[in-house]
Amino acid sequence: MKHWINQHTLVWRLVLARICRNKLATLLIWAVIGIALCLPAILYVIIDNVNQLAGEVKNEPQISVFMKLDADKATVANIKSLLEKHSGISNLKFVSKDSAWKAMQDSALTDNIAANLKHNPLPDAFFIQPKAHAPSAIDQLQHELQTLEGVEHVLADADWAKRLYSILELGKKAVWVLSGLLGFALVTIIGNTIRLQILTQREEIEVSKLIGATDGFIRRPFLYAGTLYGLGGSLAALLFVNGIITIFNLSVADLAELYGSSFILALPDWQISLGITACAVALGWLGSYIAVNRSLARLNPH
Amino acid sequence: MIRFDQVSKRYPGSDEALRGVSFEIAQGELAFVTGHSGAGKSTLLKLMAAIERPSSGTVLIGNQNVSKLRPRIVPYMRRKFGLVFQDHKLLYDRNCFENVALPLYINGVTGQEAAKRIRAALDKVGLLGKEKAMPITLSGGEQQRLAIARAVVSRPSILIADEPTGNLDETYAADIMALFHAFRQVGVTVIIATHDAHGINSIPGKMLHLDHGKLTVS
């Protein structure tokens, strides 16, 4: 155990000494990784914020169920009890044809029209607020209601929600694609940096192999270095992201005030920060692992 | 301990460096490999240390067939050997102390214990005063002695030296030979390749003479 600790502290000392010797280069790598990581992170933060904002908006999707004109009281009561029990519905409002007719006659805007009509043309109607706001869920509910006995027409005013959701979905996909591409770039950047280091340490690696170093022994300092690049890069990214959003919020706050809203972009929470760090560390490790293994393969022809 | 059985070695794109070589070296024995330049001395030593593999025949170290070793095992096999390379293979960006430290670190020996053994090894080859010096500032002979210090520091059971006295004047060459002899006396198997025959007459040992890759028993 002591032996193991000794060896690892030795490697860390070696790696840290190398980093200290190349301060500028290390800072540059951290900055590059930081910039690469902060692009998807910022996009994510924006989408996450808009998503939350969308959830808070009062303008919730509404489904209107219009009954057939000849639907009798029993059918309507039947449907009413069915809808009341339905698990996908959060709020139900029933407007009978009589009350709608009365409202029409009472309203100053429509009393002319009502006066010209001989009898009530309006159907019984239900106005529903669904629990799930996702367009697919609303679609499904709409189709389900359409098949009910005595229902003439179901109108879902979900277009607004649909559009917002599809934009958000698109944004999420963009975050994934961007993260994927930049993750790949990260592996490449770190891998290449490590490859250059391996080149300068070629002799040492060769000699070490000749006198009995295992691949693990040779890999270790490079893996630690790659991991440190990932860690430093992710910390730089968090610094950038928090800095940029804070600056951004100064203008957003002004703008929001004009609209009487107190909306500001929330900074990434600790889970997101931890996630970014973990990803960067893992990718740094991966990049250096690939680079060292390729060099080792070249050194071991057997 | 070390057994070669009808070993041939052909490097890609060149003639056979060794042809049907068979011999045996017992544990604790001292053996000299002699022969003209290009006779195959270095090749023979590399086959022993599992650095090269034979094209045909078998190389047995202990009871292990070197050509059948799994790649994972090879490093542990090599740690049994102390190797002095013909071209030294010193690390020129590390000082003498760090050069000698390398085999110990590979074996997982660090700290005070390592420092003690490194100084002892440097002392044996007369370089104790130069532990902070960079190898490039050393003379040819001093570099050679540094390479020897690195080979012996991890107390290997087999010491293989390729032309270890090539750059040394006679007194140092005699000192180094005496050092190898001392190792032999504590039970280390020692194999030395050399092209100059007169340096070795003072020490009794097995002679393996190579001529164009063929072993001629003398």
Ligand SMILES: Nc1ncnc2c1ncn2[C@@H]1O[C@H](COP(=O)(O)OP(=O)(O)OP(=O)(O)O)[C@@H](O)[C@H]1O
């Ligand atoms: N890596 C290699 N690739 C191709 N040919 C090689 C290689 N190493 C050695 N040879 C060839 O094998 C033959 C034996 O070489 P080796 O190095 O074993 O000779 P040597 O006896 O050590 O000579 P010297 O006294 O000059 O060191 C030589 O003809 C050489 O050209």
Ligand SMILES: [Mg+2]
């Ligand atoms: Mg040679």
